[in-house]
Amino acid sequence: MGEIWIREAERLGDGSIGGAMDTPSAPGRAVWHTTESGHGNASFTNVGKYLISIGAEPHILYDPSTDRLGQYGPLNQSARALRNDGLTRTNRTGRVCIQIEVLAKAATPFTGYWKPGPNFRALMRAIRSWGVPDTWPAGALAGSYGASVSRNRTTWATKGGHYGHCNIPGNDHWDPGKIDRAALFAAAPKTSTPAPSTPSTGSASTYTVKDGDTLSKIGEKTGVKWETIASLNGIKAPYTIRVGQVLKLKAASTTKPATKPTVSVAHLNSARAKDIPAATGHTTYPAEVKIVEAALKAEGLLDAKYAADGSWGTTTEAAYNAFRRKVGYTGSSATGAVGLESLKKLAARHSFTAKA
Structure with a gap:
């Protein structure tokens, strides 16, 4: 289980914007949008309220000029920022489908002037906590309305990673524009290191499956018996795992969380x-x-x-x-x-x- 509410984000609206995902066994993904507005605190407030008024709330509202971050709803449920593709409810595709509206215009890519800070890093931390890889499965982003870009249905249904609104089947928007895709990841470098190849006391409680992993290999990396990993995660013969899947390495603690003051x-x-x-x-x-x-x-x-x-x-x-x-x-x-x-x-x- 990844982060559901980002502790650094402001709460926007009443916290209820969608429902359960339709294909929770599919990999997680994040979708980048632009609001086609200005930025700054006044825009954050006005656009934030407008998205609620028209019932088009994303999960996240982000201001690239101030690093201000707001969250409308839980990341493990759907948002409302995408059109359906026929009978396919695109907002409900994948384990998660995290929708980010950036206060910017597609014609002026925000990575050319943005000021990412701790809130942006918190956003990327939350996205990665769901096993969403630092990749762009659909490839290039649109540089103008009507530009030829991939909206492949199979890619969308089966590949986890980051997408532009322009890449989603059933949608005709061209946002977020030609942003520097690599800059998103560079602005929030991963702080975790790969699991050690030898057992270590107090090792991590989860492991994200990588390309080429088997339960046996994961057991060697983490020092946890593969049989234990299978049992903790309800994996039975033929012991199938998928890239990006987050596996528990320890039983959940029964200790009650500390009460907030x-x-x-x-x-x-x-x-x-x-x-x-x-x-x-x-x-x-x-x-x-x-x-x-x-x-x-x-x-x-x-x-x-x-x-x-x-x-x-x-x-x-x-x-x-x-x-x-x-x-x-x-x-x-x-x-x-x-x-x-x-x-x-x-x-x-x-x-x-x-x-x-």
Whole structure:
């Protein structure tokens, strides 16, 4: 199982955009689109809402100029950014079919001016977690509307990897344009190394099947008996595996995940009302304020010396307002009382839970 929700991404919409995949045994793939719009925070907000209003949500909205990343729905379900190919529901092809809308225009390839950062690397990490290879099975991308490119149905149905919207059968769009395909992978180099050829203590819990692998070879690489791998993954004779398949090497842990801390909007606003006018260092709900301060520090918006005092003073207030502007709030929406929506955005990026 790969990543379902990207922890670095902002949540967009209500989180429900599709359903189960039609061909979950087929390899995973990612599809790149362009919104044919401008970029920047205003475009992110406006286009993000527009895609919801017309029922054409992708999984991901990405701004190449700011590295801003939003997610509409779970990656293990379908999105709504592709037309069907006759009776074939192209949005539901493969183990996953991750749809990425980039705030850009096909005529001006975004890889010529983009500024990929940690959020782009997080996106690629999530795509790769589903075994999607760094390949382009359909080949070249379109350089103009009507350009001759592959929309081969067999390739689409059977080959995992990255596709342009222009490569999908049943679709006539030419996005994402002539982007530098290799640049996508170069901007997010793989950090993992191949499994060692000898057993090692504390080895990885999964293994992605590579070309030429057999269960026996995987057992030699990982130090896990091939019979154990087969049992853990429900593989029976004739012991068939496929390239890109992610195999479990260890039984799932029965340890319950740690509970995320909870921060209350009401408590933060009470702290604002009491701490700001009081003497420096006054605290009202220090435990919850410290959680927010740590998140603002991680965002690069709050100096470390103010990030652990638990007091919602003017410096913390300014840092929180800066975060709101960073994620697209403007005018009076970027100041004043803490709102549940903005706190949820911060919580999603820094592993705590926001409540009213």
